[in-house]
Amino acid sequence: MFEVSVEYHFDAAHYLRGYQGKCEKVHGHRFRVMATVKTKKLDNLGMGYDFTELKRHLREVIDSFDHVCLNDLPAFQERNPSSENIAVTIYQELQPLLGKLNLAWVEVWESPESHVRYIPDR
Numbered sequence: 001m002f003e004v005s006v007e008y009h010f011d012a013a014h015y016l017r018g019y020q021g022k023c024e025k026v027h028g029h030r031f032r033v034m035a036t037v038k039t040k041k042l043d044n045l046g047m048g049y050d051f052t053e054l055k056r057h058l059r060e061v062i063d064s065f066d067h068v069c070l071n072d073l074p075a076f077q078e079r080n081p082s083s084e085n086i087a088v089t090i091y092q093e094l095q096p097l098l099g100k101l102n103l104a105w106v107e108v109w110e111s112p113e114s115h116v117r118y119i120p121d122r
């Protein structure tokens, strides 16, 4: 089994509705996002999945998150743009772009010390 990961980032503002503390106020992060696919097979070049392709798809998904207030996006009208919900949203938008490939998880880093990993229940 191989795990193939790429990382990208975006800069965005957000605030957490209902949170008691400083995160209820608008503030910004450089969010780092890591997407990992799992594959048993290698292609005839010896690659599990092309990093360039995976990165292109990840960028495609997270470009709409860059330099916006995440709370304004349709995905976060009902749910808070917490790192957890950002990870789920990226997962749900990225997996269909990968065809039969198994997107294992998506990680979202809100700071160098804090991150979440979303792994769907199978």
Ligand SMILES: [Zn+2]
Residues within 6 Å of the ligand: 014, 023, 027, 028, 029, 110
């Ligand atoms: Zn925050």
